[in-house]
Amino acid sequence: MRVGARCVAREPELLADGWDGVVYTQVLRISYMDAKHEADLNADGFIYYRGDKFSSPSAWSIHVKRLANPSKKADDGWKSVRYVPSGKTLEHYKSQVRTALLARLESDGPLASFRRPRGATPA
Secondary structure: OEEOOOOOOHHHHHHHOOOOOOOOOEEEEEEEOOEEEEEEEOOOOOEEEOOEEEOOHHHHHHHHHHHHOOOOOOOOHHHHOEEOOOOOEHHHHHHHHHHHHHHHHHHHOHHHHHOOOOOOOOO
């Protein structure tokens, strides 16, 4: 099994963290040039497509799009890959995860000490 080129190491961790509304193993879809391509998103955070393993939505997305258009230079897979049951892009879920992580950091983590008291204005 090959691993998709130019994979960002942290993205499988983000995909594997578990998102509200996403149940593993599930199907991801890209629609491009009147063709639909589906892959499996497994609990390990990797995307599996026709015997290949991709560690980011962008790596899988550009791979699929280059099958139809070899001159395609780049693609933001987070915005073009959809989670099949909901039809929402992965960008939607990534945003939810970031918001939840930031809220947790602000209430429990190192950012908590930087919170301004209510009604306080910046100096």
